[in-house]
Amino acid sequence: AQSVTQPDIHITVSEGASLELRCNYSYGATPYLFWYVQSPGQGLQLLLKYFSGDTLVQGIKGFEAEFKRSQSSFNLRKPSVHWSDAAEYFCAVGGRAGGTSYGKLTFGQGTILTVHP
Amino acid sequence: DSGVTQTPKHLITATGQRVTLRCSPRSGDLSVYWYQQSLDQGLQFLIQYYNGEERAKGNILERFSAQQFPDLHSELNLSSLELGDSALYFCASSAAGTSVYEQYFGPGTRLTVT
Numbered sequence: 001a002q003s004v005t006q007p008d009i010h011i012t013v014s015e016g017a018s019l020e021l022r023c024n025y026s027y028g029a030t031p032y033l034f035w036y037v038q039s040p041g042q043g044l045q046l047l048l049k050y051f052s053g054d055t056l057v058q059g060i061k062g063f064e065a066e067f068k069r070s071q072s073s074f075n076l077r078k079p080s081v082h083w084s085d086a087a088e089y090f091c092a093v094g095g096r097a098g099g100t101s102y103g104k105l106t107f108g109q110g111t112i113l114t115v116h117p
Numbered sequence: 118d119s120g121v122t123q124t125p126k127h128l129i130t131a132t133g134q135r136v137t138l139r140c141s142p143r144s145g146d147l148s149v150y151w152y153q154q155s156l157d158q159g160l161q162f163l164i165q166y167y168n169g170e171e172r173a174k175g176n177i178l179e180r181f182s183a184q185q186f187p188d189l190h191s192e193l194n195l196s197s198l199e200l201g202d203s204a205l206y207f208c209a210s211s212a213a214g215t216s217v218y219e220q221y222f223g224p225g226t227r228l229t230v231t
Contacts, residue, residue: 032218043119043207044222051218090160094218103148103173103211105220107160 002027004093006108013081014116021076021111023091033074034092034105035065044090050074061085086115120144121223123208129229135196138226142189142210148172149191150211150220151183155204166191167213198230 003026013019025031032051036044048059055067065076074091092105120143130136142149151163162175166185177183180198185191195202205227209220 034218036222043121043224044209045119046219046221049219103150103165103167103218104162104175105150105218106162109159 002031002093002095002104002106004091004106004108006089006091006111008111009109010112010114012114012116015083016080019076019078019081019085019113021089021091021113023074023076023108024072025074025091025093026072027093027095029095032094033065033067034094035059035063035074035076036090036092036107037061037087038090038110039087047076047089081113081115083115083117086113088112119221119223121208121210121221123206123223123226125226126224127227127229129231130198131231132198132200134198134230135194136198136228138193138195138206138208138228140191140193140208140210140223142191142208143221146210146212146221147189148211148213148220149185149189150209151177151191151193152207152209152222153204154207154225158204160207163193195228200230203228203230 005024034049035047038044050067088110090110091108094105122141124139147168150165154160163177165173169185183193205225207225209222211220
């Protein structure tokens with residue numbers, strides 16, 4: 001069964017500081033990996049995705065993530081955080097499991113990011 | 118704006134009642150997904166439809182059902198509602214092929230069962 005762990009429930013950073021949000025996944029084959037962001041009262045917005053190829057992927061809003069197969073990780077990074085980045089971030093995994101899992105995304109529990117001025 | 122629309126935005130109802138949540142996918146997307154987001158369970162996949170056919174199923178309760186119509190909009194029906202069904206229900210849509218996993222979410226319907 002596929003699963004995602006986001007070890008940090010809540011992270012606080014100062015505006016302008018760098019950010020790294022951790023994500024570890026469990027999946028039996030090559031996974032498809034995603035990061036979504038959810039602002040309060042809003043839906044989920046896709047930040048970036050990894051399907052194959054270059055393990056460092058760039059997303060919107062200046063975010064990037066690196067797929068490390070050996071560590072089963074897909075950590076999200078941003079070099080300089082803005083106050084508007086305060087939100088909840090979700091890592092998700094899906095893949096070619098087929099059958100009743102086709103199309104299913106499994107989400108982590110989320111990491112709430114607070115940004116101090 | 119993802120292009121996925123959901124109605125209503127908020128819904129308050131009593132235990133034992135039945136409600137219907139509606140979703141219109143992005144233009145051109147054939148797949149529709151339903152997810153439930155609650156404080157204790159997080160984001161849980163409920164069900165997927167592809168071009169009118171059920172394609173994948175998660176931990177969806179028997180009291181819940183969904184369908185996708187010929188115009189590709191989808192409805193999620195929740196019946197015999199319980200307090201624990203209070204949650205945010207999201208619809209998402211995607212294109213075909215590998216992009217089936219690249220899902221775009223609507224703003225959600227917040228259901229409160231009293």
